[in-house]
Amino acid sequence: MTTSPRRPVPARARVAAVARKELLDTLRDRRTLLVTLLPAVVAGPLVLMLMFTVIAGQIDRARELKLPAVGQAHAPALIAFLERQQVTLIAAPSDYEAKVRSGELDVVLVVDADFESDVAAGKAGKVQLVYDRSRDRAQPSIREAEALLRAYNRQWGSQRLLLRGIAPTVGNPLAVDAIDLATPQQSGAFLLFFLAYYGLFAAVMGGMAIALDVTAGERERQSLEPLLMTPARPLELVLGKWLAVATFNAMIVIVTLTGYYVTLRFAPLPAVGVPFLFSVRELAWFLVVLLPLVALLPTVMLFMGARSRTYKEAQASASLVIFVVSIIPVVQLVQQRKDPDWIVWIPVSGQFSLLGQVLRGEGVPLAQLAASFAVPVALAAGMLLLVTRLLSRESILAGK
Amino acid sequence: MIRVDAITKSFGRQGEVHAVRDVSFTAPDGQITGLLGPNGAGKTTLLRMLSTLIVPDGGGASVAGLDVVRDRYAVREAIGVLSDARGLYPRLTARENIRYYGSLHGLSGVELETRAAQLIHTLGLDALADRRTQGFSQGEKMKVAIARALVHDPETILLDEPTNGLDIMSVRALRDQLRQLRGEGRCLLFSSHVMQEVAALCDRIVILGRGRVIAMGSATELIAQSGAATLEDAFVSLLGSGEGLAA
16 A cells, blocks of 8 residues: 555645636636636727717817808908807808708808898898707807807997997896806716726626636536545635636736726827826725625626536526626616715625725725625625535536 | 445435435455446445545445545545546646646645656656647546546545546556556446446446345356356346346
């Protein structure tokens, strides 16, 4: 007999062996890596660029109004006023109505041929704005053109009153000073939601493929039974697998957030006045806030995987979890209410709320952070015990 | 040494499926004991109880003096099992597959590397050792699975239908391997539904049918006991005509 008495093996050595093997196995799986890592690396910056460009385009349209006009020669004073307001006037094509209808032109100014004679006769000079109100894209230009014409009207009227020795306020008793809060703050708010949401999503999705592979995949490959015959206790196997999945999940979150950071910091994004910061400080806070989910979601995925016989079956139930989890922040956003204080206790909702706080630069009090850790940590521990129980059941061997 | 004493296991909601009923036998060291029986005779269930994967409803068993229920983890350290399910990790190399099991058995460092290299060499896997097992043939996969089961140098070895799906060359190589392990004084328990397999290899044969022990002894003893001319006839006559036999 060649067997020599062997010293007892610490449980942590076996846990580490399992974690190491699962990570190695995952890093060798090129297809899963591609599917999980690629969105993390590419999608974030890509979508950010796109959103910035769209928002900037809307702002530019309003700011740099290009106004095709008909009959410019009939109202030289108006044209001069518009040019002073940075409007570029161009001659309108003869088929301008058709072009407005087709969306090629946003808005066209038509000066009436009798403008000068009407004004000289003491009548109101007629101008027309031709536009299609149903076109969203044209709205900023339309609003801008209308506002400019009103402004000219007011200025001209005031000058006439002044000539007659009457204060302009007599004719304009109401001083309307419009302060538009919609842009760019609101588009900024949407970017803010998007950034928080995508970070959250990375924490939810990042570990799915590997979690299902180390459970349902292991069963499908027929390698679970021999594994359960080794001296490794079910709890050690589960802890090792969880460590591997959580590590991978954390990696995906870090890659995603770094992608955002690099894009916001170095990419030539158009200036749209983003009302939040995303520096290394915010990046670090994001990681801290997302930590409970990075730990919790893998346990849920491991559970889904352990109770399924095949990878495919596991994927179906895991997709359901992801759907439910990813819809929560959207509900929060649509409600448009300030989150109540107790929200930090709710997994996912709490994290989403805290991410918003980080972005708005409000800071995260330690008590809130602790509250947001409590439930996910307890749930994760419970899930790990559940998975261990599943692996200890004799029926795990049945149904190959 | 394996001792099985009146072991019983049932499945189903009310335990209505009696997979193993009151089975007793011993498998001594330095011998290959064959568990021969048709499909569904209870061979896999019996081996799973001996490898502590499932708990018997009644009776008991010990492996190398250790109780399969009370000392289950000590039993696992003492046995090497080639189970019915023998999936490898396709993205790991042969050596990494073997190393993983070694580390779960508490081997590490030079000891683990030496042991893995030694098994790779004896099983003739040298040329394949550092390739991923993805494209391995059945026979090559089997060799890796055996190396994985033997990595911790177990004194008791359980094999569940090891020749399934192997070509004749691989079967011969496996037989040589098992004979060598027997020569080292180990206790081998080998299950099969293929009678020729068992006849060619085993010193003692335990015939199982419908979860019970039908007969046991050496091939010659079984032939004598049944009064038949060959082991095949002995097998069929001992099982009775009701049992289907996929030999």
